[in-house]
Every structure is written in C-alpha cells, then in structure tokens.
Amino acid sequence: MTHPMHINTDVLIVGGGPSGTSAAISLLLYSDLSVTIVEKSNLSTTKVGEHVSASVLDLTDYLKLDRKEVIDQCTVPSYSSTSYWGSDLPSRNDSIFTTENESYQLDRQEFDFMLLKKVVDLGGKVVPRMSCKNYEQTDDNHWSIKATHTEHGEININCKYLIDATGRKSNVCRQVGIPTTTIDKLIGVGTFLQANTNQKIPHRQIIETIEYGWWYTSQLPNNTIAVTLFTDADIISEHKLSETANWNTALAETKHLKHIVSGMISKSPKLYVRDAGSKITNTSQKANFIAIGDAAVSFDPISSMGIGFAMTSGCHAANLVSTQLKVNSNLTSVQYQKDLQNHFMQYLQTKKNYYQQEKRWSSSTFWSRRN
C-alpha cells in the first residue's frame, strides 16, 4: 500500500492567478515564511481580462520584476479606449475609473507566467494540476488539507495560514463557510477572433452598449482580438446567448463593432462564459485565513480594476499574514476587511454613476437594474 504524499508549508495559497502569485512573491521577498501555491489548471488555460492602468507597473516594481521585461514581454502597444456609451458618438478615454492617462493591454498568459516564474525563482513551490478538496482547522488554528493531484493522487497538506486566491468562485471561502454578498449576476460571453495578415486591427478597446448589455473588444498579441458580450445570467438564458449562432446574430446587430470584426475568424467553435458580477466576501472572523483578489472582491470588468486590485490585495495580505503569525492577533484582518468594504462601497458608487450615463434603454431589464 502506498501512503499519500505530504506537503508542509507555512502559507498555502490556493490559486495561481495574479493575486495568488503577488501574495507569494511578497511573502518570499519580505518575510521568512515558506510558501506553496496549489493551482488546479495545467497553467495553459486561456485567461481573459487584460486592460490595466499604468499603476500596475508600480506593483511589479514592488514585486521586483524587471519593468522593461514586463513591458516588452507582457504588454501590447499602449492603448486608448473608444466607447459608444450613452450615445452613438464615440468618446475616448484611457481608463474609465481612473484619471491616469496611460494604460496597458496585458498578454495575460505571459504576465501570469512571469509572476509564477518569479515565485519559483524565489524558492516558492508551485504545484499545478492539483485541487484541494477538504479543509480542516486544527485546535491551534493551523490547517490540515486533503488535495488530489492528477498524476500523484492524494496529497496531505499542513499549513499555518491558508489564502483563498481562487478567483470569482471563492472556492475555498465557500468550502470553509464564509458568506458572500452578491450585487449582480453579470456574465461575459465571448470568443477570440483572428484577423488575417493584411487586416489592420485597431490599437484600442472598443465598448458599445446595446439594449441588454454591452460589448467589449480588445486587442491581444498575434493579430487576435477578444470580443465579449456582457449581460445578466437570466438574459443569457432567455435569449440563449451562450449559443454561438445567437451570439453571432447579436454581434451582427451592433452598430459599430460589426465593422471592426468583419472578416475575422473565430479561433474556437466554443464561446467562453465567465462570471463578471460584483461581490464581496468577509473573512475577518476566520482565524489564519484570508481571501484575496477576485475571491475577496469582484468588480465589473468595465472598471478595469480586477488585476490591479488582485495584486494589491495579494501584497497587503502577505504583510498581514506575516504580522499575524508573529503576534497571533486578528486585528489586522478586521482592518483589512474594513478597507475592502470601503473600497467596494466607493466602487459601487462610481459604477452606478457610470451606468447611469446610458439612458437610451433605461426601462430595459439590464439597464433599469443598474440605474
């Protein structure tokens, strides 16, 4: 009989996206704690979400990544955004929620991979293709976790501190009984389109509202664009918008976007469907546990706040974890939660103001919910 493998680590981070890797790098750079990241994917799944304000570079500086390498290897040329929001006349701005002029379009695969590589370079462990399934807290508030690896089978993990960095589904929070407050059920349904070699694709994001939501397109490397329709879950079900034929019809009915994507070819027959709603979790009452990134607070993608917040919250959490393990008090968790709550309330107000600028369909289900 073979015995399950064991991992002992000070901090276990579940999820290897920008929040998890930022927390890991901060811990490895600025504390003596050992860190393991468990990631359920094989690291090659397609990531969406790519528009960031230039302040993301201050975060990569803090994480001691080479700024030039980040720009050269992980971004496509600098951007602006054109939106048909509230009017058929285009308006231009770089980032809707911030006053910063400069923004970047990330190559998410490259960017997330660069962060993971930094974790490994600093001596952290990254275990892909592994899912945690059972979390038990011991009397001293440490954690005993059962995980399954696609090749190595059952693995037991012991850690002092557990971090949920699993993204919007807040998988760990749900399993350890942490409540979530959900504001809306926005969903993004989209695909990647390939332009042919002599087709010029615009170096900007394009946003166009319609009666039941809004469309968004952004340029990615290799002459590809991501095109996503954002609307509510019930509207998607009602109009069967996750079916390619219906989604294509809706795209063909846009006024502006249809001209941009004309002649481009879909890279996959299947559409991606992603949660994109706003929500917040509250982890302050659970000892030796914290949620970061989308697992803690999820923002509407119109804000372009997700990646920046994921990284910032990861860095803050790292600081909090090393303090808590030294002084054995959860006061810093209470403050962290208050900060998240304040940030979220400000965001909700800004989002409301932004959605209110679209008055053309104010009585439709989608827009009346947001006004």
Ligand SMILES: Cc1cc2nc3c(=O)[nH]c(=O)nc-3n(C[C@H](O)[C@H](O)[C@H](O)COP(=O)(O)OP(=O)(O)OC[C@H]3O[C@@H](n4cnc5c(N)ncnc54)[C@H](O)[C@@H]3O)c2cc1C
């Ligand atoms: C359609 C769309 C467009 C977006 N556009 C933008 C944008 O333009 N700009 C922006 O800033 N943000 C955008 N976002 C948001 C942005 O993608 C997220 O905020 C960001 O990825 C959050 O990072 P994270 O590390 O918290 O989570 P994620 O990036 O979701 O990473 C979570 C990781 O955890 C892993 N995982 C999940 N469950 C488990 C488990 N049980 N065990 C192990 N691993 C697990 C997942 O495989 C994943 O790798 C967009 C989101 C959507 C849906």
